[in-house]
Amino acid sequence: LDPTMDIAQAINRLRKEKNAIILAHYYQDGEIQDLADFVGDSLDLSRKAAATDADMIVFCGVRFMGEVAKILSPGKIVVIPDAEAGCSLEESCRPDTFAAFRATHPDHIAVTYINCSADIKALSDVIVTSSNAEVIVNSLPADRPILFAPDRHLGSFIARKTGRDMTLWPGSCIIHEQFSEKELVKLKTRHPAALVAAHPECPETVLRHADYIGSTKGILDYVVKTDGTEFIIATEPHIIHQMTKAAPEKTFIPAPFADGACASCADCPFMAKNTLEKIYLAMANEGPAIAVPEDLRIKALKPLERMLELSV
């Protein structure tokens, strides 16, 4: 790349030339969020990818999100800035082991968190995100037990909320898993007026201290609408970029890890792989492009469409 090049300007030129839409998750760097046509949580990004009339979707998030966009919009070119942007939840759940897990629970409904591969989606009955999981689980026949994969913390949170019989896959997010109850309690004693907003991928030991639990979009709406000047945010801290823009008068404090002191330790290393330079190159090269074999796409589409139908 020419070091004198204005990357944002070059991306804007390609956005027009290629009739591209840039979608970004709240966990992306602020400069990527600011450049995107739409910033959202997993559910809203899926809806946007399904509805767009752009020719190219540039998905700034992690790989499974681009894959969801391709499954929902197979006629579009879907590119991601870095093909190595994975997800620890996706990694924790492999198709062979998951198929065996299903086979040992034949009467269960397989409810699967969207943070998984297309192969796992194809083996599932319905997909959920953290913003619709409770509604979707409540809509399922009450006499059927549920298998929930791959996030055990979201699964046990939904089991507590719905009272449903749920068998959990033992996966977790490497970031949310590490928020520390002890350090959070210490932080709360230093900021007694602060309200705690947490993502349900956090362990129950953290969620029990939360004033609000929800998806990234839910957390953002909560801190903007709720009276209060200080909020402790127990999720990936790049979402604070949108909070500061929407409510500049409020203070947002990232929830601590066990070592207490580390300011950026909760940054998702997979989300951090994306940069403006890689976005430009992905648009110029039309790759890395997501490809999903058609037979797999059709199988993975069914539980995703079910999710979109059941989400209100």
Ligand code: 13P
């Ligand atoms: P939401 O944006 O749906 O809350 O999900 C967060 C997440 O886990 C992204 O990988």
